[in-house]
Amino acid sequence: MSNWHLLSFCKPEYYKIADSSIKLTALLCLLMFPGSPAPAQTPITLIPTGYGPEDIVIDSMSSPPRLLVSCASRRPEYPLYGEIEAIDPARGTRLVMKRTGEPAGLVFRPHGISIVTAGEIQYLLVISHNDAKGEHPIIRYQIDNDSLIFVEKLDSRLLVSPNALQAYPDGSVVVCNDAAVRGDLKETIFKQKKGNILNYDGRGNWSIIANKLGMPAGLAGFGNKIFVSATTENKMYSYDLNDGQLTGKAVLAKIKGPDNIRFDHGILLTTSHSKLLKFAAHAKNTLRKSPSIVLSIDTRTGKVSRLFFDSGKLISTASVAVILNNQLIIGQIFEPFIGISN
Numbered sequence: 001m002s003n004w005h006l007l008s009f010c011k012p013e014y015y016k017i018a019d020s021s022i023k024l025t026a027l028l029c030l031l032m033f034p035g036s037p038a039p040a041q042t043p044i045t046l047i048p049t050g051y052g053p054e055d056i057v058i059d060s061m062s063s064p065p066r067l068l069v070s071c072a073s074r075r076p077e078y079p080l081y082g083e084i085e086a087i088d089p090a091r092g093t094r095l096v097m098k099r100t101g102e103p104a105g106l107v108f109r110p111h112g113i114s115i116v117t118a119g120e121i122q123y124l125l126v127i128s129h130n131d132a133k134g135e136h137p138i139i140r141y142q143i144d145n146d147s148l149i150f151v152e153k154l155d156s157r158l159l160v161s162p163n164a165l166q167a168y169p170d171g172s173v174v175v176c177n178d179a180a181v182r183g184d185l186k187e188t189i190f191k192q193k194k195g196n197i198l199n200y201d202g203r204g205n206w207s208i209i210a211n212k213l214g215m216p217a218g219l220a221g222f223g224n225k226i227f228v229s230a231t232t233e234n235k236m237y238s239y240d241l242n243d244g245q246l247t248g249k250a251v252l253a254k255i256k257g258p259d260n261i262r263f264d265h266g267i268l269l270t271t272s273h274s275k276l277l278k279f280a281a282h283a284k285n286t287l288r289k290s291p292s293i294v295l296s297i298d299t300r301t302g303k304v305s306r307l308f309f310d311s312g313k314l315i316s317t318a319s320v321a322v323i324l325n326n327q328l329i330i331g332q333i334f335e336p337f338i339g340i341s342n
Helices: 019-030 185-189 276-284
Strands: 044-048 053-059 066-072 082-088 093-096 098-100 110-118 121-128 138-144 147-154 162-167 173-177 195-200 206-213 216-222 225-230 235-242 245-254 258-264 267-272 292-298 304-310 318-324 327-332 337-341
Touching: 053 110, 053 258, 053 318, 053 327, 053 337, 066 110, 082 110, 082 121, 121 162, 138 162, 173 216, 195 216, 195 225, 206 225, 206 245, 225 258, 235 258, 258 318, 267 318, 292 318, 292 327, 304 318, 304 327
Parallel strands: 098 147, 110 162, 162 216, 216 258
Antiparallel strands: 044 337, 053 066, 066 082, 082 093, 110 121, 121 138, 138 147, 162 173, 173 195, 195 206, 216 225, 225 235, 235 245, 258 267, 267 292, 292 304, 318 327, 327 337
16 A cells, blocks of 8 residues: 555645645544554664655565565655666665566556466566546556566556555456545545445456445455455455455454555564654655554454564654565655665
8 A cells, every 4th residue: 555645745736735734634634543552673774765665575486586666756855756676685686677568658656566476477566656647557567587578557447546456367456446536635534434445357347346445555365365454444354255256344453554465474464554643744754753563463363463663763654564584674655765674
């Protein structure tokens, strides 16, 4: 997900909103996520990336496995940037994945990503935003070493504010819209349940398969289970996915402001935005810090454990976490770095 547009002034077209409006909005949003956990000590090292490494997946077919990172600049003072970067922590290397075969005029501003293997071919699916035209397609690429080869652009009028997705080997995709209108501030302030979940069947057909969710910002699937973080509801939901339909909705855990979800050996990894006033301040000013929290959730019991906490002095607004080679890796929304545990 990205919660970077929890407050719509974080979007480039909203930067000029008056300071007083920002303060009032932030104060109202703070009511959704009171409190903060005590610190835990998990030493991490920051390594450079492009601006805004908001989402991360593990490319396990690479040798050794590497990280694919979705980067997009989200501050007006930063250069315009939108790329998928490959980072190999074992070798200490970083490169921008070369994109080939794209149609002319394609706007690439990556957000949520999902990696999937079909036969011997590995694909990366990327949500990309063209806010100027109100277009938010999912782009499918074939991964070829250090290149991304364009395969197709999946688009639908139902893709109004896509945030996170899960791709499957048969070509189908499950994706969440975090809002009915992208960047609509009142949906956040009043915790309106206007988000939904879509299914693409791999054959050109789209359908809404879940409704009335409060900012579904993270989504991950494993087997026939789908897990969804409802940010403004402070809940993690589980569903059963069968024949492109969701059933058996249940609250797996209650978490303040959950964000992206990653599955790792029977647990879910997610991050939490627990202080929206500080989030709002950091979104406006990089010098204002916001807490970062990484949590694990047992998919059988719903037990929540804290893996990492930082007040924001080292890393602010953590948005995604993965584990590679027994190292915790943390992405965040605005700044040009990720964190890796020592």
